[in-house]
Amino acid sequence: MARICDIYDIINAVAPFESQMAFDNSGLLVGDGATEVTRALLCLDITGAVVEEASAINANLIISHHPVIFDPLKALNSRSPAYLLAKNGIAALCCHTNLDRSPVCGVNVALAAKIGLRSVHPEDVFGEEFILFAGELERETEPREFARLVKDRLGAGTVQLIDGGRPVKKVFLCSGAGGEGPALAACRGADAYLTGEMKQHEALEAAKTGLSCVVAGHYETEIVFAEFLAAYLKKRIPDTAFLISKAEKPPFTAV
Missing domain, CATH: 3.40.1390.30 (NIF3 (NGG1p interacting factor 3)-like)
Structure with a gap:
C-alpha cells in the first residue's frame, strides 16, 4: 500500500514543491508522510463538506490545489477545515503554484x-x-x-x-x-x-x-486538474484509489 510520502515524491518529480511561488504554501500541510493511504480524494478547495465526504468514503488523504492553510491561522475551531482534517485523521497534500507550473x-x-x-x-x-x-x-x-x-x-x-x-x-x-x-x-x-x-x-x-x-x-x-492528476497518479500507483470529490461545487451559479 502506498504511503503519503510516495505520492508526494511522484508529484514532486514533475511539479517540484520548491518551485512554488514565494507567497505560496504548498506541501503536506496536515498529516504524517509515513501514513499508508487507504483512498485519496482530489478537490480544488478543502471545505468542511469535502472533509465529510472523505471521511464517509474512508479516504485518509485529500489532494487539493489550493492550500488548506494559506494565511496565518488566528483560530483553530470546529469550523476550520484544518481542525476537521486532524480530528478525522485525514491528511492534506496541497499542490498550488508548483502544479500550476508543471x-x-x-x-x-x-x-x-x-x-x-x-x-x-x-x-x-x-x-x-x-x-x-x-x-x-x-x-x-x-x-x-x-x-x-x-x-x-x-x-x-x-x-x-x-x-x-x-x-x-x-x-x-x-x-x-x-x-x-x-x-x-x-x-x-x-x-x-x-x-x-x-x-x-x-x-x-x-x-x-x-x-x-x-x-x-x-x-x-482549475478544477480540470483533478481528473488529469488522478489519472497520472493511478498509472503509477494502480493499487490506490484516486477519486474526484463529488461534494465540491462551484461557488457561483449562473442565473
Whole structure:
C-alpha cells in the first residue's frame, strides 16, 4: 500500500514543491508522510463538506490545489477545515503554484488539453512572478466561437469575452487569477488569452492589447486538474484509489 510520502515524491518529480511561488504554501500541510493511504480524494478547495465526504468514503488523504492553510491561522475551531482534517485523521497534500507550473501534469496543461489545444508548452516570463502557457487550436476560429468552445468544454455556466476582432489560432492561458497576463501574451504573438478571473482595470488594459480574452471562472479553469492528476497518479500507483470529490461545487451559479 502506498504511503503519503510516495505520492508526494511522484508529484514532486514533475511539479517540484520548491518551485512554488514565494507567497505560496504548498506541501503536506496536515498529516504524517509515513501514513499508508487507504483512498485519496482530489478537490480544488478543502471545505468542511469535502472533509465529510472523505471521511464517509474512508479516504485518509485529500489532494487539493489550493492550500488548506494559506494565511496565518488566528483560530483553530470546529469550523476550520484544518481542525476537521486532524480530528478525522485525514491528511492534506496541497499542490498550488508548483502544479500550476508543471508541464507534465499541471493545471494549465490540463486546461489546455480540456479545450483541445495542441503543442502546449510553458512560456518563459523573465523577471515576472507569473505563469503562462501557450498552445494552438486545430484550426482558426472566430473569437465568439472560441468563447463558446471554452464554455462548453469547461461546463461553465457563463464566460466573458473581450472580442479582439480577428481569428484565433494561438492561445495563451493562465488558469485561475491571471488578469495580468494579456500584455505578456500579446508581445509573444498570441491571438487569444484564457484565464479564470480578471479585474475591471485589468480588463481595460487587456482590451488595449487587441487580443481576444476569455474569462471562464476561477473554479472552472482549475478544477480540470483533478481528473488529469488522478489519472497520472493511478498509472503509477494502480493499487490506490484516486477519486474526484463529488461534494465540491462551484461557488457561483449562473442565473
